[in-house]
Amino acid sequence: MKFKRILKYLLFLLLIISLGFLYSFSSKRNSDKKVSEIIIEFEDGDNNFLTHSMVNKLLIQKNKTVKNQAKSVIDLYKLENEVSKNPYVEKSSVFLTIEGKLKTVVKQRAPVARIITDKDSYYVDKQGVKIPLSNNYSARVMLISGVKNIEDIKEIMPLISNILKDDFLKKEIIGIQKSDANEFQFAVRSGDYKIDFGKLSEIDIKFKKLKAFYNKTFEDKTIQNYKTINIKYHNQVVCTK
Template sequence: MKKIAAYISFILLIAFLSFLYGFTSNRNNHKKVKNTVVEFEEGDNNFLTHSMVDKMLIQNQKFVENQPKRVVDLHFLETNVSANPYVEKATVFLTIDGVLKTLIKQRRPIARVVDKDSIYYVDKYGVKIPLSANFSARVPLVSGVGNAEEIKELIQLIHIISSDDFFKKEIIAIEKNAQNEYMFTVRTGDYQIAFGKFEEVTVKFKKLKAFYNKALIDGSIKEYKTINVKYHNQVVCTKHNQDGKQ
């Protein structure tokens, strides 16, 4: 008898909990979205504004605020926000108290590419990002690249440049010519760096760094028009009005 009573008590408890869950769930589903909150990953609030994201939170041709929670399609909203070219990752969810939260990680541009008649940013994944009226990223201006393989190579080059604090600030433009050789434009001097093809990259930057360590100290950097690191084991410099080797 005790086993039967315990079994019946267990069944009744399960039934009560199911009823309570169903009742609570039903009440919760009839509640309305009382507010929307947009949060950007720290340091990423650049291209998009909160109001721009709110305009993406549209369902049934209406803004989701004040719509019943039960009709809100979180997957649809998340997909809609993620489709924006400035968004790398988006998460949309509802809190218990009826707040729709949107967490956004924006794409971070690493270069601004001038390609024939178009200008756009690219991120570290090679994804093209349109220019924005809200924000202008301080990244190198790049020309002479366009196809996927060239962008992939460019990303590797910029990654190496960005890993060095000096070169990251100093190199402001990158041009790839018809011979597939790179030329760098710098921030602080009236000269260019002839980097050559994308080969022996680490060695070239080491040579360039060693040259800078000397030329900046003795002030000779001001004399040069071109600093060429294409050749093996040497830095060849062209001076203003005359040629010379360093």
């Protein structure tokens, strides 16, 4: 009985050693395997600012492409960080597949407005993060002028968000001008008239007034009679012809 117990123990120990050897051998073989292919995917099929070639050029290690390099020397964290630093990238994920392919999934920043200043022009996304202009893609977004610094951008983002969440306003308002008095005026798609919005107060109430005024003047076709539509005063819409 004692001999059988010892034999079972030795067989079990031998099995553990064999499995450990096979695992070690398999791991060593896998780590020596070279990257066979680089796959780049854009999340949600969004491929605007960046191209596959541009992302591929970011996947560099020791001044050369990671393709045909051993999996064991690939620094995934560093590669992912390099891709994420690109100003057009909101987030990225870089990983190796079992087949030895290096896969990169990129979510690009989505511009919601274009800021125009005397010295510069750039996009901002919904978080107010700056996005440089691109030769590959021109976004059709609202044009914002009169904004001078990051504080101005933070101030105007709630107004932009309110416009974008409304299907009608999103199509209708094509430009926003900020004055030195911190008041805002809109350019619209449906005519040459301007909308004086005033300061950033009672935003929801002002937009309700504007939409009610639109409903009436679109119906009787008098909207084109006006040069400015002023909604900054409480409980009234003041128009000039």
